[in-house]
Amino acid sequence: MTIPEAFSIILSRRFSSTSAAATTTIRRLSPYPNLPGIHSKYKPKVVEEAQxxxxxxxxxxxxxxxxFAEHIGKNSIVSLANxxxxxxxxxxxFSRSFRxxxxxxPINEFEFFFESIGIDHNEVPGLLPSNKFFFSEDGSVLNAAYTLSGFGFPWNMLGKLYKEEVSIFSKGSSELSARLDGFKEYGFGNLSVVGICLAFPYLLSVEGGLSSDIDALFGDLKRVFVELEMGCCVEGNVDxxxxxxxxxxxxxDLGCEKGKVGELICRRKELFLECPEEVLVQKANYFCKFGVRKDCVGSFLLQSPEIFNLDLETPVISVLGLLEHFGLNTEELLDVSQKYLHVLGRNKMANLPNVMKALDLHEWLFxxxxxxxxxxxxTYTVSGPxxxxxxxxxxxxxxxxxSRTSTHTMSKLDFLRGIGFGExxxxxxxxxxxxxxxxELQxxxxxxxxxxxxxxxxxxxxRMAVRILSQSPGILEEKINFLCQEMGSSLQYLDNFPAFLCFDLENRVKRRYGYYLWLKENGLCTENYSIAxxxxxxxxxxxxxxxRIHPAAPKQYLEGSSYKIPFNNSQENSMIR
Known part of the structure; x- marks a missing residue:
C-alpha cells in the first residue's frame, strides 16, 4: 500500500467530512441543554425557536x-439556555415571550460570541471585557472574526486562536488579510493556511514581516506534504x-529545530502517518518526565518507532529486575537496595520515570x-509471577x-507509588x-x-519524616524561609534533619531559637548547639x-517576655550546622 493510500485510510477513520463546504458548516452543539420545567418533547422546538x-x-x-449572527445563535447553547x-x-x-x-x-453579546467560537462557557466569564456589553462598544474582536471566517476559518474553531494568541483579535482586517495572503505565497491554498494557523496561532500574532523562523516552519511543512504525497489526501479538509x-x-514543542523537523519526519513516514497526535503527545510527556532535555526526547521518538506500540501505563515492573536488565551489576544493585529501600519492590510502568528519579538514576536510564x-x-518483562x-x-x-476507608487509603497509596515508592x-x-x-499530598x-x-x-x-507532607504549602514555606533566612542554614540541612519541618514554628522553633540567641548575646551561653x-x-x-546554664533561665524562658528578639534577614549567628 502506498503512503498516500495509507494516509487516506487513516483520514477516513478520523474525519467524517472531506469537503470544503463541510469545514465551514456550523458545528451544532447538543440541542438539548438542561432546561428544568420544560418537558423533553418541547425542548427541540424551544431550542430551535430561541436560536x-x-x-x-x-x-x-x-x-x-x-x-455571523447565525453562527453566534447556533453555537452558544449554554448562554442561550440561561x-x-x-x-x-x-x-x-414561548416564542413571543423569548423575543x-x-x-x-439586552444580552451581553460578548458572552454569546466567545461561546460560539468554541470556548468553554465556564471559561467565558474570565474573558469578558469590563463594562462592555455590545459589539458597538468594541468591535475589534468581531471584525477580526469576520476576516478570519471570510478567509475560511471555521467559526467555532476561532476560540483556539483566541485562547492561545489573544492579540490576533486586536489586529485590523487589512493586517490580518495581508498576513494570510503572505502565507499563500509559500504555495499553500486558503484551507491549507487555515489548518496551519490553527496549529500555529503565533503565525498571526507575531509582529513584523515574514521571518526566517516562519520560513523554516513553512519549509518543514512543505517538505512533509510533498515527500509524503499528502496534497491530494488533505485537500479541502481543514481538520x-x-x-x-x-x-x-x-x-x-519538544525543542526540535525548525527547518530540520521535516527531514526527520520524512525518515519515519509510516510512524508520522499512522500515529495519532494524542499518542505522540502521550509518549513525549512520558519520556519528558525523566527530566532530560526535550529535544533529546523528540529525536529519540523519531528514531524509535517501536516505542509507539509499547504500553507505558499498565505493565508491572520489578525495580531491581529492571535495573539488572538495563545493566547494573551485583554490587551496584546492592548499593541501591541499601540506600533506597523505600523504592524497591514492584510498581507500574506508568510510574517508571518517577521511580528512577527517586533512585537518582533517571538520566542514566533514559x-x-x-x-x-x-x-x-x-524487551523488558517481569521474569515471573x-x-x-x-x-x-x-x-x-x-x-x-x-477496610471502611479503602478508597481514601488506596488513593494515598497510589500517590506514594506515583512519586516512586515501591510495593x-x-x-x-x-x-x-x-x-x-x-x-493535597501531591x-x-x-x-x-x-x-x-x-x-x-x-x-x-x-521516608524519614513523613509528617512533612501533613502540612499545607503555606506553613511549609514559612518554616523553610525561617530556616534559610533567619537561622542562616540551607535546604541541604533537611537531608539530615527533615523533621525540622514537623515542629511548630511559633511555639517551638522561634521560641527556643530566640532564647538561645538572647543567651548568646548576653554572654550566658558559650556552647554552640545544632538546629536539631x-x-x-x-x-x-x-x-x-x-x-545548667543558669538556675533562673527555665523560669525566664517559660515566661517568654524579656528576651524576645525580632527576626530579620541580617541576623548573624554561630550555630553549628
Whole structure:
C-alpha cells in the first residue's frame, strides 16, 4: 500500500467530512441543554425557536451580518439556555415571550460570541471585557472574526486562536488579510493556511514581516506534504491539515529545530502517518518526565518507532529486575537496595520515570533507553509471577481493601507509588502516618520540589519524616524561609534533619531559637548547639539544659517576655550546622 493510500485510510477513520463546504458548516452543539420545567418533547422546538429569535435579534436589531449572527445563535447553547430559564415556560407563548425578553433585557453579546467560537462557557466569564456589553462598544474582536471566517476559518474553531494568541483579535482586517495572503505565497491554498494557523496561532500574532523562523516552519511543512504525497489526501479538509500540522508542532514543542523537523519526519513516514497526535503527545510527556532535555526526547521518538506500540501505563515492573536488565551489576544493585529501600519492590510502568528519579538514576536510564533505540524497554518483562513480591505489602493491601476507608487509603497509596515508592513494607509504614487527600499530598510534594530540593532527597526525607507532607504549602514555606533566612542554614540541612519541618514554628522553633540567641548575646551561653539539638530535644531536657546554664533561665524562658528578639534577614549567628 502506498503512503498516500495509507494516509487516506487513516483520514477516513478520523474525519467524517472531506469537503470544503463541510469545514465551514456550523458545528451544532447538543440541542438539548438542561432546561428544568420544560418537558423533553418541547425542548427541540424551544431550542430551535430561541436560536432563530437570537439570530434575528443580532441581525435585525444589532445589525450583524446574517451569516455571523447565525453562527453566534447556533453555537452558544449554554448562554442561550440561561436566557430560556428566565422565562416561565408556556408552549403557546414561548416564542413571543423569548423575543420580548431580548427586546427589553439586552444580552451581553460578548458572552454569546466567545461561546460560539468554541470556548468553554465556564471559561467565558474570565474573558469578558469590563463594562462592555455590545459589539458597538468594541468591535475589534468581531471584525477580526469576520476576516478570519471570510478567509475560511471555521467559526467555532476561532476560540483556539483566541485562547492561545489573544492579540490576533486586536489586529485590523487589512493586517490580518495581508498576513494570510503572505502565507499563500509559500504555495499553500486558503484551507491549507487555515489548518496551519490553527496549529500555529503565533503565525498571526507575531509582529513584523515574514521571518526566517516562519520560513523554516513553512519549509518543514512543505517538505512533509510533498515527500509524503499528502496534497491530494488533505485537500479541502481543514481538520486534516490541522491534524498533520499539530503532529509537526509536537516536535517543535519538544525543542526540535525548525527547518530540520521535516527531514526527520520524512525518515519515519509510516510512524508520522499512522500515529495519532494524542499518542505522540502521550509518549513525549512520558519520556519528558525523566527530566532530560526535550529535544533529546523528540529525536529519540523519531528514531524509535517501536516505542509507539509499547504500553507505558499498565505493565508491572520489578525495580531491581529492571535495573539488572538495563545493566547494573551485583554490587551496584546492592548499593541501591541499601540506600533506597523505600523504592524497591514492584510498581507500574506508568510510574517508571518517577521511580528512577527517586533512585537518582533517571538520566542514566533514559540514556540507556535512547542508545538502544528503545529496545531495552521494549524487551523488558517481569521474569515471573512471584518476582519481587513483598508478602508484608500484599497482606497489608488486603487489609486496606477490606477496610471502611479503602478508597481514601488506596488513593494515598497510589500517590506514594506515583512519586516512586515501591510495593514494600516500608511504604506501608509511611502510608500509616500520611495525612490528607491524594490531591493535597501531591500539592505539598510539588511545593517542596519547587523550593529546589532534589527529587531523590525529598523522597528520602519523606521516608524519614513523613509528617512533612501533613502540612499545607503555606506553613511549609514559612518554616523553610525561617530556616534559610533567619537561622542562616540551607535546604541541604533537611537531608539530615527533615523533621525540622514537623515542629511548630511559633511555639517551638522561634521560641527556643530566640532564647538561645538572647543567651548568646548576653554572654550566658558559650556552647554552640545544632538546629536539631535546639528543636528536637524534649521540653524536659531542654529546660534541664537551660538550668545548667543558669538556675533562673527555665523560669525566664517559660515566661517568654524579656528576651524576645525580632527576626530579620541580617541576623548573624554561630550555630553549628
Amino acid at each position: 432563530k429569535a437570537l439570530t434575528d435579534y443580532l441581525h435585525t436589531t444589532r445589525s450583524l451580518p446574517f451569516t 436566557l430560556i430559564r428566565k422565562i416561565d415556560f408556556s408552549a403557546p407563548t 420580548r425578553l431580548l427586546r427589553y433585557q 486534516a491539515w490541522y491534524e498533520v500540522c499539530s503532529k509537526v508542532r509536537v516536535f517543535y 540514556n540507556k533507553i535512547k542508545s538502544s533505540n528503545g529496545q531495552l524497554l521494549v 512471584d518476582e519481587d513480591i513483598d508478602k508484608a505489602y500484599v497482606n497489608a493491601l488486603k487489609r486496606i481493601e477490606s 514494600n513494607a516500608l511504604t506501608i509504614k509511611v502510608l500509616k502516618n500520611l495525612h490528607g487527600s491524594s490531591t 500539592e505539598r510534594f510539588d511545593f517542596l520540589l519547587g523550593t529546589g530540593i532534589k527529587y531523590s532527597k525529598l523522597c528520602l526525607q519523606i 539539638s535546639l528543636v528536637a530535644t524534649s521540653e524536659k531536657k531542654f529546660l534541664a539544659r537551660l538550668f
